[in-house]
Amino acid sequence: MSRVLIVGAGPAGMRAAETLARAGLAPVVVDEGARSGGQIYRRPPDGFTRPPKALYGAEAGKAAALHRMFDAKLREGRITCHPHSSVLGFSGDIAQVTGPGGMIGIGFDRLILATGAMDRLAPVPGWQQAGVYSLGAAQIALKAQGVALGRRIVLAGSGPLLSLVAHQLCKAGAGVAAVLDTAPLSTQAAGGLRMAMARPLVTARGLAMRAGLGRLYRAGVRLERIEAGDDGPRAMRWRDARGRPHVTPCDTVALGWHLQAETALADLAGIAFDWSETWAQWLPRVDAEGRAGGGVYLAGDGMGILGADGAEIAGRLAANACLADLGHAIPLRSRDRDMRRLARMRRFAKGVAQAFPWPAGMVRDLPDDTVLCRCEGVTAGELCATLRLAGAEANRVKSLGRVGMGRCQGRYCQRAGAELIAARAGIAPAQAGRLRAQPPVRPVPVSALCQTVGKD
CATH class of the missing domain: 1.10.10.1100 (BFD-like [2Fe-2S]-binding domain)
Incomplete structure (x- = not known):
């Protein structure tokens, strides 16, 4: 039986694993989290009191269904998962993995990278101070521990995640002082039209979330400086769309300009990259179904920022491409439907990129x-x-x-x-040019490198 390794257990990785398991394969999944879900559907510890609706909002049903599916496959022994583990690099057809038990090598014939995305950050004077986080970090703290990282929080940057995290913090009762978006309303309107044409309900939901922020939200701002003392941030200095100066007192700042694909392992796997003018970042070169060549496949935000729904579709497509290349029969009608849906996700994503551009100036x-x-x-x-x-x-x-x-x-x-x-x-x-990835792609203690357990 072919050995298929999936890196990442977010929406893309979970759907890829499900598709392979249904075809009779037994994929191995490596994920850095304690349990499956990824960032968007991150699961809290056992005994956590906030219900799925509070954690995932309108996506609670989807999140719960994915969690149940993956857990069932694990119980049935149709999927093997290594949680709390990171792939550090590759040596031929062996993934070098570090986890709770030390270092192991996991062999594979086919590799599906579902590594997801991370915050795309732009420097702001003063951002090196303690108490300045990414939007993703603020979201992780809220989802995984029910913690707001401050009592008076300024959220700044641009993109859907900015409004989403602000909405989640406000709903949880956190003290949000301001939500500062560097994208002008005119730019947002132009991109928003493309978004609405591709996914009207999702766009409407985002607008409603934005409206709920009221006067906390300001568009077209220019961030000038984060003022800080020994105890962390004290104020954010910024100018509004008319150029008027403002000072917003705060004790925490969270920054983020949408997302960027996590591509280090794709680089180490030998995949070629192309510059994306749309996303202003380097992205792996793949075909429409996620094939990158050499038995490597990409799925989800690690190949392009498509969101959770797009990641699920891309996970199925990558797994089906893998199955087809291994000689398995795949449901062509289902594949073609997924291709059409993914094309719509890509149109929506281009609208997002236009609405919330990288702040080059x-x-x-x-x-x-x-x-x-x-x-x-x-x-x-x-x-x-x-x-x-x-x-x-x-x-x-x-x-x-x-x-x-x-x-x-x-x-x-x-x-x-x-x-x-x-x-x-x-x-x-x-x-x-593009910085070349170097192994190990995650910090690892020397002791782990010296205590290799073996090879799976």
Whole structure:
């Protein structure tokens, strides 16, 4: 029997595993969470008192159904899952995995990467201070522990996640001081029309969520500085759409400009990448069903930002593509229906990208003393000074200036660094190149590397 390894147990990974199990295969799933669900359908610990409706809102039914399906397959022994585990890299057809028991090698014939997405961050002066988080971190704390990260929270950035997290925090009774969106209303209206044409109900739900924020929400703002003391953030300085200055007192800031695909393992698996003008990021090169070549398949937000519904569809398509390549018969009518639905998701996603663009101008105008790389403490001015020796190429700038060399491996600073390189060199951001992924893709103690358990 063919060995299929799935990395990630979010909506895409769960649907891929279900599809393979139905076909008689026994996929192995590796996930960093305690239980399946991913970020969007993250499950709280046992005994948690907030019900699914409070955690997932209108998506509670979908989340609960996915959880029940995956748990049933585990009980039946049709899926093997390694929770609390991370794939650090690959050695041929062996995935190097670290988990509670140490390091193991998991062999595979086919690989499905459903690694999801993460926050796309832009530097703001003062963002290196303790008490400044990503939107995703604020959401994780709320879903997994029922914790609001502050008593007076400023949420800033752009994209659907901004309004969603604000709505969830307000509904939970947290103290939200302001919701600051850098996307102008005119841009949002143009992209929103495309969104509404593709998925009217989802768009209407988002607008209703936004309306519920009332005067907390401000569009077209420009973030100037996070003021902080020894005890963390104290205020956010910003200008409104008319250029008027504002100071909002706060004790916590959460930032995020929509999402970016988590692609480190795709890079280590040898997949080619293309620059996406739509998303202003590098994305893996795959066909319409998720094939990347060499027995590797991608599904969900790890190949393009499509959301939870799109991730489920992409998971089924990738699994069916894998089955077809292994010689299994697949339901063509169901596949074609999923292809049409995924095309609609992609149209919606393009509307999202148009409505909530990456704040290129804000990043290019950063003061030189702004910390660009939080891991290494490298400022925007220090990066620009490196260009005289490194030239306008991201990997050389990394090697000489240490931007992207910290524990996040450039996940948070790569896009902003490319923007600054492009601005100083007079080139497009894509011409600055893409930071190459390096194993291990997650921080791991040396002791784990020395205590290899064996090979599955």
